[in-house]
Every structure is written in structure tokens, then in C-alpha cells.
Amino acid sequence: MQKKEGAKITNSIVFTPWLISITIIFISIIAISAVTGIVYFIERNNELKLTELSELDKMDTAERYIYSSLDSAISDLFLMSSHGAIKKYFDALSYKEAGSDQDFELSADEASLQNKQTQNEALIELQQEFSEFSRIKGPYLETRLLNINGMEKIRVDLQNGEPRVVDESELQDKSDRYYYLNSLNLNSSEAYISHFDLNVNQNKIEQPFKPVIRFSGVVFDSQGEKSGVVVLNYSGKFLLDSLKTYFTARNDEFSMLNQDSYWFVSENAAKEWGFMFENGQGRTMKVSNPKFWDQINSKNSGQIINENGLYTFRKIYPLETTRAPNGDFLKAQNLNKVLLADKDHYWILVSRIPQEYIFKTSKNSLKGIVVLDSLLLMIIVFLTFIIHRTINERIRAQKESVDLNELLGIINKTLRHDILGKLTNIRASLEMSDQIQKDEDVKKAYTETLYGVDLVHQMRDLELSVRSGSELTEQRLVPILKEVAEEQGMTAIINGDAVIYADEALKSVFENLFRNAKIHSGVDFVYIEMSESKSHIKITVADRGRGIKEEVMDQIFEEGFKYGETGNIGLGLYIVKKTIERYGGNIYARKNKPQGVMFVITLPRIY
Known part of the structure; x- marks a missing residue:
């Protein structure tokens, strides 16, 4: 038969105060931890997604900046190579082909004084134009004019933001340089862009390093004959510093590599420009981190997350419009007139945002949540203590009540038994008496006896009705x-x-x-x-x-x-x-x- 204790089945678990308290605290800790974990996981995941989108947006901005910069350089090259002062200069030279063994100048016996004066004026005008161009445009380390045989005729260097016209005695023969040789095959609507490397002067790498990209185009005289080559040495430092500043200002670490995994920019400066030195041929990512190199070199763009942070990478194909993510800024007509040093030439931009910046907000939120959780847990522990104490007091009071009830029950039962026994005897004696109908006092005593018997029964019923814990x-x-x-x-x-x-x-x-x-x-x-x-x-x-x-x-x-x-x-x-x-x-x-x-x-x- 199933039994019930008050409102509880007697075969259920008995919850002691300590068990109740521990259960409340344990369940509270589990619930708080679960909620905290879920909230942190969601916030962390959302923050990662936002960071990924932000990093991709940064890379898009960097790519647009690079393409826009290169496009501007090509425009500047076409502007200078078609400049009227250059035609005027070459037209003022000797009727002999520019670059003859007589060093482009007419002897006094072969030319009039007026022609010599015109030539000098054209040279001065051209030097002024080159200087003004260098001052206004800014990012060109050198602006040069070579004759058809590769000899520098004009060179303007940019030093501390100011142009300097190089003296004739310092001009150099560049006929063996690859960018000059490749430029000779161009027509008037074509330009040439070199590899990204370090500037070399007097057959030595300049110190400190001067990263440079050379833009070159052929120039023609008034007769349509090839007369020379214009070369713009674009400051790679300006480009790289701009990119580094952009990324580092946004908590990113930036690096840039060429297609052979050599660094232009690295977190370790000693690894940079290894391909320019005989002892630097092994300073590549392919050697130091082949797995990561394979990952970023196998795709045009992507993202990788590991214990070091979130990496975002993008391949840049200089002036190749089909590789651009957003073609609207690549529609300049110049870009269809470029010959590259290497048709497979590309750069790889890599940004890294460390773990502490990826999840900075969620970690700060977690700290706040932990503080709130701790306060909440303290409140729960305090309330549990109050509940524990209250339950203890009730149990103690209940035990005392049970003990008292048991004692009173024994006393009551004893009294009822004795009183009922006496009253029963009195009632029996009165019922046997023949005076019960004759004597009013006897009749009254009998009535009171019956009342007493009923009262004893009522007290028994009352005890049963209020008994707790039965x-x-x-x-x-x-x-x-x-x-x-x-x-x-x-x-x-x-x-x-x-x-x-x-x-x-x-x-x-x-x-x-x-x-x-x-x-x-x-x-x-x-x-x-x-x-x-x-x-x-x-x-x-x-x-x-x-x-x-x-x-x-x-x-x-x-x-x-x-x-x-x-x-x-x-x-x-x-x-x-x-x-x-x-x-x-x-x-x-x-x-x-x-x-x-x-x-x-x-x-x-x-x-």
C-alpha cells in the first residue's frame, strides 16, 4: 500500500537542510556557469566574425591604395614622356643621332652659336620641369632622362623633400640595366614596370635601404624617332610605410612578400630584401614556415586563424585589372598599356591581428559577467544560508513540537483512559439505580456524566485532527x-x-x-x-x-x-x-x- 507523509509520499528522498543548501548552490553554479559560457561563446563568435569582416575591409582598402598608387605613377610617366620640353631638348641636339660618340653636342665648327644656345635653354627648361615635377609629386626618389644609348642626360634626386639636379659629372651609364633594355622595345602608348627591389647606385645597394619600383617609357623627337627613355624611381618606402602605418594604427601587424616568398616587410627586419644579397637567398617564408607559405600562396585571398591570431592575406598583381576585387578604380586607360617585368609577378599582403585584440571586447565583457556572476552567487549563498538557518529552526521547532505532542498525547491518553473509566463506572451505577427517574439530582448527575463521556471522545478526536506528521x-x-x-x-x-x-x-x-x-x-x-x-x-x-x-x-x-x-x-x-x-x-x-x-x-x- 502506498503511503503518504502529510502531502509527501513516505518513500521519497528525505532532504536535509545541508543537502538542500548544497543542492541550491550547486545548481546555481551550474546554471550561472552555463549561461555565462553560452553568452561568452556567442559574443566571442560574433566578435570573431566582425573582426574577420573588418580585416577583409582593411585588406580591400590596402589593395585599392596600391592599385591607385601604381595607376598614378603610370599616369605621371605618360605625362613626362610626352612632355613638349623633352621633344624640344632632343630637337636641339646635333643633327647626328642622339648618343653618338661626340656625346650629343655639336662642335663649334659644326653648329651655330644660336643652335648651341637653344640646346642649353632646352636643357635648363627640362631640368626645371623635372625639378618642379619632383617637388609636386613627392614619392619619386629619382626622375631621369636617358638617351637612346642608356646614358643619363638629366637626373633629379629628391632629398629631404627637395629636388636636386645632379651635376653632369655624376651622371651614369645605365645601358646595362634591365629596365632600360626592356624599355627600348616599347612604343609611345606603352610603359614598363620593374620588380620591387632596392635602389642601386654606383653598383652598390644604397644605405639606408631605398625600396624602389621603376616606371619607364620611351620618348620620341619631333620626327617620331626614338630618342631616349624616361625613368621614374617610385619610392617603395613611401608605399610600404603608408601600408604599415595604416595596419599598425588598427592593431595589426603587417608583412609583404614577393612571389618567391621573400619579405619586403617583416616583423623581423633582418629577414627583409633577402633576394638582394648573396647570403640572403634562404631568408624566405618558404624555408622558415613552409606550411603557412603553402596556405597563403595557394589562394588569391583568404583568412587563417590559429594560436597566434587572425591572418588575412591577399595577392596583388601589379596593374593587372582582372585580379582587382573592385574594378571601378582600375578603369584608367593607362593600365592597358603596361608591360610587366614578369607576367607572373605578384605580391602578397599579410596582416595579423593578435588573439588579445580579436577577443578584447568579449574578454572585457567576460570579466564584467564574472563580477556580476560572483555577486549573484554571493547573494544566492547568502539567501541559501538564510534558508538553511530557517529550515534548521523549523526542524528544531518541529522536533520539539513532535516531542511535546508525544508527551501531551501520552498525558492526554492516560487522563482520558482514567477519566473515561471513572465516568463509565459512574454512568453504569446511575443507570442501575432506580433513583434516576425519581431524583432530579441523580438525573442531573447522569446527564453530566454523559456529557463528560462525550467530552472525552471529543478530546480524542481533537487530538487526532491536529496531529502533524502522521x-x-x-x-x-x-x-x-x-x-x-x-x-x-x-x-x-x-x-x-x-x-x-x-x-x-x-x-x-x-x-x-x-x-x-x-x-x-x-x-x-x-x-x-x-x-x-x-x-x-x-x-x-x-x-x-x-x-x-x-x-x-x-x-x-x-x-x-x-x-x-x-x-x-x-x-x-x-x-x-x-x-x-x-x-x-x-x-x-x-x-x-x-x-x-x-x-x-x-x-x-x-x-
Whole structure:
């Protein structure tokens, strides 16, 4: 048989205060940790996605800047190579082919003084034009004019932002340089762009390093004959410094490599420009980090994340329009007129943002969340302590109450037994006396004895009704009703049956209701109807006696309430109500039709 402790099944787990406290704290820690982990994971993932998009946007900006810079250099080259002052200069030279063994100048015997003056004026004008161009444009380390044989005729160097016209004695022969040789095959609408390398002067690499990209184009005289080559030494340092400043200002580390995995820019400056030196041929990413090199060299663009951070890479094909991600800035007509030093020539831009910057916001948020979680956990621990202390106090009070109830029960039981025994003896003696009908005092004593016996029974019922912690078991109602009816000397007409959770006090409920019908309604018949709903059991106990006045119907369950001449101590229905409520139910009274009173009890249904 299934048993119930108050409102709990007795075979369930017993939760001690410490177990409850530990469980609350443990569940709170798990819940807080889970929520914190989920929030941090989502925020971290979102931050990574935003960082990836931001890094791609930075790389797009850098690529646009490079293409725009190279496009501007080509435009400047075409502007200078077609300059009228250059034609004027070559037209003023000797009728001999420019670059003859006579060093381009007419002897006094072969040319008039007027022609020599025109030549000098053209040279001075051209030097001024080159100087002004160098001053305005800025990023060109050298602006040069070579004759058809590769000899420098004019060179303007940019030093500390100011142009300097190089003296004739310092001019050099560049006929063996690859950019000059490649330029000789160009026509008027074509230009040549060299590899990205370091500037060489007097066959030595200039110190400090001067990264340079050379743009060259052929020039023609008024007769349409090739007369020389214009060479612009574009400052690679200007380009690289601009890129480094752009990325480092945004918490990125920047590097740039050529197609052979040599560094133009590296986090370690000692690795840069290795291909320019005999002892630097092994200073490549392919040697130092082959796996990473294979990853970035196998695609035109992409991103890699590892323990070192987020890497974003992009291949740049100088002036090759088909490789540009956004062609709108690559539509200049100049870009279709360029010959590259190497058709497979490309650069690789690589940016790296360290882990601490990728997840900086989420880490800061996590710190804030941890602080809030700690405060919340402290509050939970504090409240748990209060709950623990409260439960302990209640358990202690309950134990004391149980102990007191047990003691009072023993005392009460002892008194009831002794008093009931004495009263029973007195009643038996009075009933045997023939004076009970003759002597009013004897009759009164008999009546008071009956009252005392009833009072002892009522006290027993009261004790049962208020007893806490008693074990509830499944009780079938029909046998109990029949037993009570038989003991009361009454007839019970029963329709239906039900099983409820109850204890020994259930019998006293029906004893009081049957006694109420017999004494107050004056009947010895009761009608009992039982029915079930989804959640409750309904028990109706009705009689057809004198009934109860409607104005006192709501008061009959109050402690000490009496009505009628036969009212005793006013505890019977109060005990009934308390017992039913202890079972989790309810009871009320209403008028029966055509007469009498009806008591309606509702109790929880057993599932």
C-alpha cells in the first residue's frame, strides 16, 4: 500500500537542510556557469566574425591604395614622356643621332652659336620641369632622362623633400640595366614596370635601404624617332610605410612578400630584401614556415586563424585589372598599356591581428559577467544560508513540537483512559439505580456524566485532527462508513465508493457527522453519495431531519460554536473541518431538499 507523509509520499528522498543548501548552490553554479559560457561563446563568435569582416575591409582598402598608387605613377610617366620640353631638348641636339660618340653636342665648327644656345635653354627648361615635377609629386626618389644609348642626360634626386639636379659629372651609364633594355622595345602608348627591389647606385645597394619600383617609357623627337627613355624611381618606402602605418594604427601587424616568398616587410627586419644579397637567398617564408607559405600562396585571398591570431592575406598583381576585387578604380586607360617585368609577378599582403585584440571586447565583457556572476552567487549563498538557518529552526521547532505532542498525547491518553473509566463506572451505577427517574439530582448527575463521556471522545478526536506528521495511507470509505453507522446505531444508505489518503482520524469525521444527524436533526438515517472528477473525490453526507438554520450555516465549523439545546462543547464540526483540511480537502454545509442538512466533502483523488 502506498503511503503518504502529510502531502509527501513516505518513500521519497528525505532532504536535509545541508543537502538542500548544497543542492541550491550547486545548481546555481551550474546554471550561472552555463549561461555565462553560452553568452561568452556567442559574443566571442560574433566578435570573431566582425573582426574577420573588418580585416577583409582593411585588406580591400590596402589593395585599392596600391592599385591607385601604381595607376598614378603610370599616369605621371605618360605625362613626362610626352612632355613638349623633352621633344624640344632632343630637337636641339646635333643633327647626328642622339648618343653618338661626340656625346650629343655639336662642335663649334659644326653648329651655330644660336643652335648651341637653344640646346642649353632646352636643357635648363627640362631640368626645371623635372625639378618642379619632383617637388609636386613627392614619392619619386629619382626622375631621369636617358638617351637612346642608356646614358643619363638629366637626373633629379629628391632629398629631404627637395629636388636636386645632379651635376653632369655624376651622371651614369645605365645601358646595362634591365629596365632600360626592356624599355627600348616599347612604343609611345606603352610603359614598363620593374620588380620591387632596392635602389642601386654606383653598383652598390644604397644605405639606408631605398625600396624602389621603376616606371619607364620611351620618348620620341619631333620626327617620331626614338630618342631616349624616361625613368621614374617610385619610392617603395613611401608605399610600404603608408601600408604599415595604416595596419599598425588598427592593431595589426603587417608583412609583404614577393612571389618567391621573400619579405619586403617583416616583423623581423633582418629577414627583409633577402633576394638582394648573396647570403640572403634562404631568408624566405618558404624555408622558415613552409606550411603557412603553402596556405597563403595557394589562394588569391583568404583568412587563417590559429594560436597566434587572425591572418588575412591577399595577392596583388601589379596593374593587372582582372585580379582587382573592385574594378571601378582600375578603369584608367593607362593600365592597358603596361608591360610587366614578369607576367607572373605578384605580391602578397599579410596582416595579423593578435588573439588579445580579436577577443578584447568579449574578454572585457567576460570579466564584467564574472563580477556580476560572483555577486549573484554571493547573494544566492547568502539567501541559501538564510534558508538553511530557517529550515534548521523549523526542524528544531518541529522536533520539539513532535516531542511535546508525544508527551501531551501520552498525558492526554492516560487522563482520558482514567477519566473515561471513572465516568463509565459512574454512568453504569446511575443507570442501575432506580433513583434516576425519581431524583432530579441523580438525573442531573447522569446527564453530566454523559456529557463528560462525550467530552472525552471529543478530546480524542481533537487530538487526532491536529496531529502533524502522521502517516497517511490509502483508506477505502465504504467499510469505515458501515462500521461507524453500526456503532452509532444508525442506518447508512451508501451510493458509490472511493479510496483516499487518510489516517485513523478519518473515522472520527464520520462519527461526528453521524452524531450530528442523530442528535441535532433527530434522525437515524443518513444518505451518502460518492463521486469522482479528474482531480477530486466528492463525498456528500445528508439527512432529512430538522436541519440547521441558514443564518448559522457558515458558523457551525468555528471553534466553540454551539447551537440548539443539545449543543455540547462546540468542537465536533470544528474537528471535522481541521481533519479534512489536513488531508488537503475542504468541507461545507448547505440546506438539503426538501429538508435536513447536507455536508459536502472534497478530497484529492489518488492517481
